[in-house]
Amino acid sequence: MLSDYIVIIFFILLGIAFISAAFTVSWLLRPRVPSKAKNAPYECGEIVSGTSRVQFNIRFYLVALIFVIFDVEILFTVPWAVVFREIGMTAYWEMLLFIAVLGVGLGYAWKKGALEWR
Template sequence: MQAILSTYLPVLIFVIISLGIACTMLGTALFSAKQNPYDEKIYPYECGFPAFEDARQIFDVRYYLVGILFIIFDLEMVFLFPWAITLSKIGAFGFFSMLIFLVVLTIGFIYEWCKGALEWD
């Protein structure tokens, strides 16, 4: 039992030091900063102007399609960089695997473009 506790001792020390530093930083900011809340400072805002409609309005489907397309092409970039770096090591199999991946993504992009998902009225 003593051996198990001694292996977790560094983790416990790390947690205690982390909490101490976090509490010290929060306390210092709380006590040293000038607290002067006024109406405009605590007013909720979004995009720099006051809300003019209900926050629970229905968004257009194209908003979500653009978000999904962003995630898809962002993931494509995440896969392309390591592939480009290790291309000399993975050989022809890796090259053609990524080529198939890019062709599938390109077909999906063309499909979305033809459906008009990227056009705003």
């Protein structure tokens, strides 16, 4: 069990090393001639106007909120999916109830217009 975590951490470090190596090689070889115009944020050649951290549509946050609910639901369902054949009918009816409650929630969000994108 512990070796699983060691392997995972090893791979994360390997990925970081892979990118760092590529960046280091590039750092050694690339030219450095910065200028004010070159470093300006790209806006199709126009002079930058205003800040880029603009106000955003509330819909993006609603989607994120609904996603969190469904993601947690799926995490609950995964262990059930592994063992439900051994437990049989009881497990099936329990999951049916669980998904039905979520279905009601999805229907409510739908009716309230949280899924509309205007």
